[in-house]
Amino acid sequence: MTASPAASTAHAPTEPTSNSKGKMPPGMVMGPDGKPCKICTAFRNWRPGTTTGTEARERRPGGQNSTAAMMAAFASGAGGSSVFKGTTSTTSNSTTTARADAPPPNCPPDVEQLGRATWTFLHTTAAYYPERPTPTQRANMLMLLRALPLLYPCTNCADDFGEDMKLHPPDVSGRVGLSRWLCERHNEVNEKLGKERFDCAIEKTDERWKDGPMDGSCD
Structure with missing residues (x-):
């Protein structure tokens, strides 16, 4: 998961240049074992040739885009869409369709799908967290959050x-504080990417993750 001002040098992902099959594609992220990390890499970079125009524009000069791609994946999902805005895929007749730059539906998730799912879970959990949690509820929420750096599959994130x-x-004092904390962590990543910040007022986070917009379009 990516939210700190700067990734630790010891854990910064490196971009491999070669293997037994020749030069590896830009954007692929190495894992702590020194091998390409599939769950840390966007599908478009694991499978060269699926890169979209949006992703090409997001790449940083000099080929130093593996960290940026990983951050972008966790912050806002593929193709520049944002989990804050709730636009994560192309739709047709209200039916979600597969993207060329995403894994097929029957494949394990890539770093982008995992990131979107994790943010969705965390923001929604915060929206339904009690206003006045009991000591046990606070302790459980802290354990959940503290477990993420230990258990999240993408080790660099x-x-x-x-x-x-x-x-x-x-x-974890209550749902207002927790919702704002998560929103601010998410915004830190978006700032690094030059993306628009989300308004962390509880009215806005509730609208996005709990109640839906006032126009009833989600009812």
Whole structure:
């Protein structure tokens, strides 16, 4: 998970240049074992040739885009869409269709799908967290958040989020505080990518993750 001001040098992903099959594609992320990390890499970079125009524009000069791609994946999903805005895929007749730059429906998730799913879970959990949680509920929420840097499959994302949690301890005092804390962590990543910040007022987070817009379009 990616949310700290800067990833730890010890855990910064590196971009491999070669293997037994020749030069590896830009954007592929190495895991802590020194091998290409599939769950840390966007499908478009694991399977060259699926890169979209949007992704090409997001790449950084000099080929240093593996960290940026991983951050973008966790912050806003594929193709520049945002989990804040709720636009994660192309639709046709209200039916979600597969994207060329995403894994087929029957395949394991890539870093982008995992990131979107994780943010969706965390933001929605915060929206339904009690206004006045009991000591047990607070302790359980803290355990959930502290478990992410230890258990999240993408180790580079997990280490980065863990470093951020040290700088900004979770606020589990109630759903308002927790919703804002998560929103601010998410916004930090979006800022690094030059993306628009989301308004972290509880009215806005509730509209996005709990109640839906006032126009009833989600009812």
